[in-house]
Amino acid sequence: MRADPNPHGATASGSGASGAGAAGAGAPGAPLQKPSGWQRGDAPQRLAQTALRDVPWEVGVAKPDPAIVVDGVTRTFGGLTAVAVDHLEVQRGGITGLIGPNGAGKTTLFNLLTGFDQPNTGSWEFDGRPLGKLAPHQVARLGVVRTFQLTKALSRLTVLQNMLLGAQGQRGESFWRALVPGTWKSQEQANTEKAMDLLRRFKLDAKKDDFAGTLSGGQRKLLEMARALMSDPKVVMLDEPMAGVNPALTQSLLGHVKDLREEGMTVIFVEHDMDVVRDISDWVVVMAAGRVIAEGPPESISQNQAVVDAYLGAHHDAPLTVEEEDQVLAQAEREIAREEHGGGDVLRSDTTTGKGER
Amino acid sequence: MGDLLDALAVALKAGLGFQAIFFALLAIGINVQFGYAGLLNFGQIAFALVGGFGIAISVSKWGLNFWVGVVIGLAAAVVLALLLGLPTLRLRADYLAIATIATAEGLRLLFRSVSATPVTNGTRGLSAFNGDFIALAPWATNERYRILGTSWSGGELWVALVGWALVILSCLLVWALMRSPWGRVLKSIREDEDAVRSLGKNVYVYKMQALVLGGILGALGGMVYAVGTGSAVPDQYQNANTFLAYAALILGGAARVLGPVVGSIVLLFILQFADTGLRLLIDNGVIPEGLLSSTDVAQIRFVLVGIGLMLLLVFRPQGIFGDRREVMLDAR
The missing domain is CATH 1.20.5 (Single alpha-helices involved in coiled-coils or other helix-helix interfaces)
Incomplete structure (x- = not known):
């Protein structure tokens, strides 16, 4: 096995899982088997980056293999147009960074895509299936799972219970079958093992019986991401995963996000830290005032005039x-x-x- | 000393009588809704009302069998829960609270109104509907029995026995549900609905199930009360009972299977003991007549219970069974 290329092995002070070092991130046996055959610790494949190499840096450009296609979505709150996206495609298996100044409509777009909010006009589809008019739980069942800007750890449930909630298709979650433990005990067992695997990977296994409310902010972010992974998602949408996380834990989180890509998931994330965006994104979409104003690989973004204008204001543009x-x-x-x-x-x-x- | 023992015995009877069962069942229902699912049902007494009157009207007015009346009462509770839940459960928690508190008061006023008199007998209420049930008692119901220094009529004893059996079955049901994945979803909804939605659970359905289950338990409580008193009078179903049931739940510990049961027993015991104890002290001249007369006792005991609850919330906010660490976590 090759040396682990990802920085997630760094023992972050916040992740404080004593004894978790033994089951270190790169340790063989620990990783979850995925159909892609990729194992944690293998060299990253960055397939999406290769696929996106020849795509022109234009707003609304078609991607070779889009997982999500957004068409003419608008959302207004009274007189304010929070989101007005004409066309946007998100490459499958890549990490797409969504950036923009405050109030650009990033979180609103997230809410629309995951069914937490309904648009005024427009349609969008995931794997060719239209997602409009679906409730949040229906979107989640299709494999599009999100996290929240303000972490939503279920405080008075233990870490393990938080994880188990993420599992899909649980027989014991129906009222009548819940009364007959025989129908769900074996599934619960399997889910628990899966949850423990994930917790080990995120270095939270030592905390499994603690209330989630006792975790630090960074650990809650980790827990939320791990919980989302319990549902075997196809698309993971992370709303500011690094906000309020200490720098050491940021590195670990970044590693986990990269792993998602290597396991074949499509990742969309909102982030303000440009270093983070440059580090992990295959493609960056910039929003301002509800519109997509630029997209392209991360290196193209800082030179883009529209982006500079959006962040710094147009009158600062021309050199004197x-x-x-x-x-x-x-x-x-x-x-x-x-x-x-x-x-x-x-x-x-x-x-x-x-x-x-x- | 003998007087004190008598007072204890009377209080013990209150703590085990049908009124304690009534509050226990109300509180178990509230525990499912509020303790586990985080739903604010401030009108639990409305479910008891439809339960009690379900039997009373079916038997006294429509001449149906007692057990048909039980089924009608339970069905009415389900319908009431659906009516309350359908418009409000998609909204914030406050809306259910408003709807339930208004419904509880509205239903009571409706049942005691003149226009409802042909069905409910208005303020006089209905009686003589529990004969079929009392007749099932395996012992003579017109005799009195002495148990632990307290005197029970055969009928009272039979209602208490069946009532406690109901309480035990309800506790088993709640216990079985809350250890299952279904209960886990319910507790997660209490913590954060949106997180549960984002994980693919239909929150609305779970909240509705919790509301219906809690309503059925409340209706059972109302039935025990109606059968225990032998009459169904609308004004017995004051909404203050809902809040006494909340008090019992918090006293025992919310989100604990036995919390509402033990809370109700202790609450009723304290209320009755304060009552007889104070009267005893006044009669013996320990408390001078000028300070407190025996007519004030009925009110003073609630003041004492209120002070006791305040002290409980200061020094033991988790109740008798709760987990302090859990209660002290900020519920975000």
Whole structure:
């Protein structure tokens, strides 16, 4: 087995699982078997990056193998248009970063895609299946699972119970079958083993019997991501997974997100930290004022004029010529001089009386 | 000393009598709704009302069999739960609270109104509908029996026995449900609905199931009460009983299987003991007549219970059975 290329092995102070080191991230046997045949610790494949290499850097560009296609989705709150996306495709098996200044409509778009909010117009589909009008739980059952900007750990349930909730198709979750343990005991057993595997991977196994409410903010993020993985999702949507997480744990989280891609999942995430975005994204979509204003590989984004305008404001764009610079400098100097002069005047007239106008 | 023992015995009888069963069943229902699923049902007494009157009207007015009346009462509770839940369970928790509290008061006023008199007998209520049930008692019901220094009529004893059997069965049901994945979903909904939705569970259906189950338990409580008193009067079903049941639940510990049961026994015991105890002290001159007369006792005992509950919430917020660590977590 090759050396682990991902930084998730770093023992983050926050993840504090004593004894978890033995079942380290790169340890053989620990990883979950996935149909793709990829194992944790193998070299990353980055198939999506290869596939997206020749895609032009244009808004609304068609992707070679889109998992999610959004068409003409708008959502208005009163007079405010929170989201107005004409066309957007998300490449399957890639990590798509969704960035934009505050209020750009990123979280609203997330809510729309996962059924937590309904759009005013537009349609979107996942694997060719239209997702409009579906309730959140129906979207989740199709394999599109999200996390939340403000972590939603179920405080008064244990970590293990949190995990078990994520499993899909549980027979014991129907009222009548719940009364006959024979119908769900074996499934519960299998789910528990799967949950423990995931908890070991996320270094939360030592905390399995603790209430989720006692975890630190970073651990809750980890738990939420692990819980989402219990449902074997096809698409994972992470809303600011790194917000409020200490830097050491960020590295570990990044590793986990990269692993999702290697296991064949499509990842969409909202993030403000550009270093993180540059590090893990295959493709970046930039939103501002509800619209997609740019998309392309991460390296294309920082040079994109529309993005710079959106973040810094349009009037900061053009570099100053030498004459303009002189002009501005001269004007500033004049102003300073006037202020000093005037300020002194005021001071004098305040302190010394009877002098009057000079 | 003998007086004190008598007071204890009377209180013990209250703690085990049909009123304790009534509150226990109401509180078990509230425990399913509020303790596990986080639903604020502030009108549990409405379910008891339809349960009790389900039997009373079926037997006294329509001349049906007692057991048909039980089925009608339970069906009415299910319908009431559905009516309350359908419009409100998609909304925030507050809306269910508002709807239930209004329904509880509205139903009572409707049942005692003049226009409902042909069916419910208005404020006088219905009686003589529990004969079929009392006749099933395996012992003579017109004799009195002495148990642990308390005197019970055969009928009372029979109602208490069947009532406690119902309580035990309800506890077993709740226990079996809450250890299952179904119960896990319910508890998760209490913590955060959106998280549960995002994991592919139909939250609405679970909340409805919890509301119906709790309503059925409340209706059973109302039936025990109606059969125990032998009459069904609308004004017996004051909504204050809902809040006493909440008090019993919090006293015993919410989200614990036995919390509501033990809470109800203790609550009824304390209420009755404060009552007889205070009267005893006044009669013996320990408390001077000028400070407290025996007519005040009925009110003062609730004040004492209120103070006791306040002290409980300060020093033991988790109740008798609760887990302090769990209660102290901020529920986010």
